[in-house]
Amino acid sequence: MTKFFRRREGVVFLILLAVILAIGAANPSFLKAPSLLSILNTSLVLMLLAMGVTFVILTRGIDVSVGATMGLSAVALGLTLNQGLPLPLAIPFTLLVGFGLGLINGIGVAIVRVPPFIMTLGSLAVYRGTMLLLTGGSWIETIPQSIKTMAGWKFLGVNGVAIFTLAVALVTTLLLRRLRWARNFYAVGDNEDGAYMLGIPVRATQMLAYALAGLFAGIAAVIFVGQIGFVPMQTGAGLELSAIAASVLGGVSLAGGVGSPISGVLGALFLTVINSALVYLKVPAFWNDAVAGTILLVVVLIDFRIRVAVEAQQRKHRASVRQESSVVMPPTMRLKETP
Amino acid sequence: MKAFKFLRSWEAMLVLLFIAEMLFFGSLNRRFLNVENLLYSSSDFTHIMLAALPLTLVIITGGIDISVASMMGLASVILGVSWQAGLDIYLALTLALAIGALAGAFNGLLVANTDVNPMVITLGTLFLFAGLATGIAGSLGAAGYEGISGLPRNFTVLAHGSVGPVPYTLLFVLLLVVVYSVLLHKTRFGRSLYLIGVNKEAARYSGVPVKATIVAAHALTGLGAAMAGGMLTAYFTSARSDLGSDALMPTLTAVVLGGASLLGGSGTIVGTFLAAVILGYLKQGLLALGVTSDVSQVMTGIILVVVVAVKYWASDINQLRLNRRALRLRTLGEGVAQTAQTSKP
Numbered sequence: 311m312t313k314f315f316r317r318r319e320g321v322v323f324l325i326l327l328a329v330i331l332a333i334g335a336a337n338p339s340f341l342k343a344p345s346l347l348s349i350l351n352t353s354l355v356l357m358l359l360a361m362g363v364t365f366v367i368l369t370r371g372i373d374v375s376v377g378a379t380m381g382l383s384a385v386a387l388g389l390t391l392n393q394g395l396p397l398p399l400a401i402p403f404t405l406l407v408g409f410g411l412g413l414i415n416g417i418g419v420a421i422v423r424v425p426p427f428i429m430t431l432g433s434l435a436v437y438r439g440t441m442l443l444l445t446g447g448s449w450i451e452t453i454p455q456s457i458k459t460m461a462g463w464k465f466l467g468v469n470g471v472a473i474f475t476l477a478v479a480l481v482t483t484l485l486l487r488r489l490r491w492a493r494n495f496y497a498v499g500d501n502e503d504g505a506y507m508l509g510i511p512v513r514a515t516q517m518l519a520y521a522l523a524g525l526f527a528g529i530a531a532v533i534f535v536g537q538i539g540f541v542p543m544q545t546g547a548g549l550e551l552s553a554i555a556a557s558v559l560g561g562v563s564l565a566g567g568v569g570s571p572i573s574g575v576l577g578a579l580f581l582t583v584i585n586s587a588l589v590y591l592k593v594p595a596f597w598n599d600a601v602a603g604t605i606l607l608v609v610v611l612i613d614f615r616i617r618v619a620v621e622a623q624q625r626k627h628r629a630s631v632r633q634e635s636s637v638v639m640p641p642t643m644r645l646k647e648t649p
Numbered sequence: 650m651k652a653f654k655f656l657r658s659w660e661a662m663l664v665l666l667f668i669a670e671m672l673f674f675g676s677l678n679r680r681f682l683n684v685e686n687l688l689y690s691s692s693d694f695t696h697i698m699l700a701a702l703p704l705t706l707v708i709i710t711g712g713i714d715i716s717v718a719s720m721m722g723l724a725s726v727i728l729g730v731s732w733q734a735g736l737d738i739y740l741a742l743t744l745a746l747a748i749g750a751l752a753g754a755f756n757g758l759l760v761a762n763t764d765v766n767p768m769v770i771t772l773g774t775l776f777l778f779a780g781l782a783t784g785i786a787g788s789l790g791a792a793g794y795e796g797i798s799g800l801p802r803n804f805t806v807l808a809h810g811s812v813g814p815v816p817y818t819l820l821f822v823l824l825l826v827v828v829y830s831v832l833l834h835k836t837r838f839g840r841s842l843y844l845i846g847v848n849k850e851a852a853r854y855s856g857v858p859v860k861a862t863i864v865a866a867h868a869l870t871g872l873g874a875a876m877a878g879g880m881l882t883a884y885f886t887s888a889r890s891d892l893g894s895d896a897l898m899p900t901l902t903a904v905v906l907g908g909a910s911l912l913g914g915s916g917t918i919v920g921t922f923l924a925a926v927i928l929g930y931l932k933q934g935l936l937a938l939g940v941t942s943d944v945s946q947v948m949t950g951i952i953l954v955v956v957v958a959v960k961y962w963a964s965d966i967n968q969l970r971l972n973r974r975a976l977r978l979r980t981l982g983e984g985v986a987q988t989a990q991t992s993k994p
Contacts, residue, residue, distance in 0.1 A: 372768075418954060418958075422958050423958070423961055423962075424954055424957055424958045424961065425911060425957070425961075427911055428905055428911070428953060428954065428957050429954055431898060431901060431902065431905075431950075431953065432950040432951065432953040432954035433950060433954070434898065434950065435898065435946045435947065435949055435950030435953070436946075436947045436950035436951060438946060439943045439944065439945075439946035439947035439950065440943075440947060442943035442946075443941075443943045443944065443947070447943070551715070551772060551775065554768075554772060555772050555773075555776070558769050558772070564766040564768060564769060565766065594784075594787055594788065595787075596780075596783040596784050596786070596787030596788070597780060597783075597784040597787075598780060599776045599777070599779045599780030599783065599784075600776070600777055600779075600780025600781050600783075600784050601780065602776050602780065603773045603774060603775065603776030603777030603778070603779075603780055604773075604777055606769075606772065606773040606776065607759070607770070607773035607774065607777065610765050610769055610770070610773065611759070611763065611765070614763045614764070614765050
């Protein structure tokens with residue numbers, strides 16, 4: 311249990327709880343089930359995007375195209391539904407589109423060897439441009455409402471899609487811990503050359519990470535379209551940076567190899583809570599970004615302080631151990647010298 | 650020898666690319682090559698150059714600043730609000746530039762004093778500055794599409810006036826290219842930027858004031874972004890918090906296409922300038938052909954990826970060639986040594 315709280319996820323979880331309680335103290339209606347559930351529902355899209363980006367960041371890459379991938383997938387969903395494709399076929403198709411768009415990034419980074427930031431910056435422009443081309447810059451409306459009923463389905467008062475998203479987060483986190491090949495993501499991100507020496511398929515792992523980011527963006531697209539019932543032109547715009555912010559806030563390190571999909575979930579919840587909290591605290595909504603930015607900075611800086619303090623303590627500890635052992639050393643050395 | 654070296658440089662490639670671009674668009678549409686028109690339309694991307702030039706300095710140190718776009722909006726709002734409060738418009742501009750430099754220095758202080766990834770820090774300040782801009786504008790009732798308009802003519806002339814056919818803003822950018830080039834290539838400050846980008850520890854041990862240098866580079870970037878914000882304000886004749894909000898990607902694209910590596914240690918001011926010009930006229934040219942901005946966005950993305958991929962491949966092949974040559978020279982040297990030995994009695 312103490313191990314849980316020593317992890318960044320644990321710290322963020324505690325801060326999140328404290329923030330929720332503090333807002334609740336200021337305005338008790340915030341703590342009622344409907345408002346908490348609505349925050350959960352609002353955060354689902356960001357959660358999925360952040361989870362997907364987490365895979366990429368784990369391998370020490372970066373993906374700034376997930377928002378555009380989500381937008382293009384949403385357009386694919388809207389267009390196929392309007393062509394008369396039934397929902398059970400349109401959803402897998404959308405996921406496939408997301409996966410494919412992510413795979414393009416993966417091929418660019420792992421095979422063609424374009425630096426990740428530049429590759430995904432390029433595909434951000436390409437995907438967003440293609441999205442506008444396909445729709446002619448207008449919204450896709452008149453989507454069959456079957457998708458809205460799907461997203462509206464509830465289990466014990468909680469939206470099915472919310473349960474699904476949280477389940478995905480838990481399952482992927484567990485799989486990342488348990489499955490041998492899934493641990494490759496951590497190995498590649500922690501030490502690419504070392505992973506290569508161990509015989510880990512580094513390039514395939516990187517490619518899969520980007521493809522998974524695309525797949526999660528596809529899922530996010532399905533849920534987003536289900537929630538609002540149409541595809542606006544700006545679907546996913548700007549969310550790529552929020553997704554990265556969320557996963558970093560939740561404890562994923564941009565240096566690779568540290569974090570889990572749960573980080574993405576916590577970070578996304580955190581950002582959404584902050585955004586909605588201001589409404590309950592009667593702060594005008596235009597201060598949202600300023601507060602979110604400040605909190606991101608504060609959490610990252612606190613984390614830095616803690617890390618520096620822990621490292622200093624460890625160094626002190628090691629030094630004291632060395633001193634003690636040097637006192638013990640001479641007799642043993644004498645023993646060795648006299649055969 | 651020096652001319653030969655230039656011909657093999659990335660900047661020479663960019664010049665060729667620019668000429669090819671002009672010939673391509675010119676052959677498809679005669680009217681595109683109208684010099685007066687070309688000079689005039691540079692106003693559409695001078696704000697990219699104003700931000701990208703100093704951003705090159707930050708990227709050379711191995712850092713990155715993704716908050717440039719939101720600093721443009723912040724500067725615009727500060728400018729508008731302080732003018733509305735009764736300040737002289739040029740005093741308001743000075744204030745906005747100062748706030749921009751301070752915001753940049755804030756980024757720099759956080760980057761220099763922690764080991765947190767600069768992208769995370771500037772992601773935080775990206776939200777922070779954008780939030781401050783919308784917050785300030787919103788509290789004063791200027792959040793809408795209109796923003797703060799009715800700015801005096803003696804200010805808007807900065808973006809709309811010209812010396813003959815050359816806009817003031819383009820002249821200003823050219824002046825900045827010279828100033829930043831001298832700063833980067835002819836001063837101790839500039840050399841230390843490269844050293845920090847290659848090896849921060851080595852820079853520290855050789856007595857380079859690493860922190861101060863990083864803060865200065867970021868402050869210059871903030872100043873540049875504020876200039877861009879001021880320029881956009883004058884260009885659109887109103888101060889709005891969302892001005893420049895879509896400038897981040899083009900700005901980064903210009904710096905990267907200009908030859909700077911995100912790993913630090915390389916990049917030039919002239920390269921960034923040329924890349925920004927190429928990208929700017931690419932958009933103009935495609936528009937002149939009747940291609941929509943969506944397609945030009947797609948093409949910009951593809952060009953960025955292809956150019957960088959080719960550049961990396963070229964440097965890989967070059968490395969391979971050098972390795973081969975080194976190997977050949979060594980075996981040759983060994984052969985000589987052997988004959989020398991055998992020729993000994």
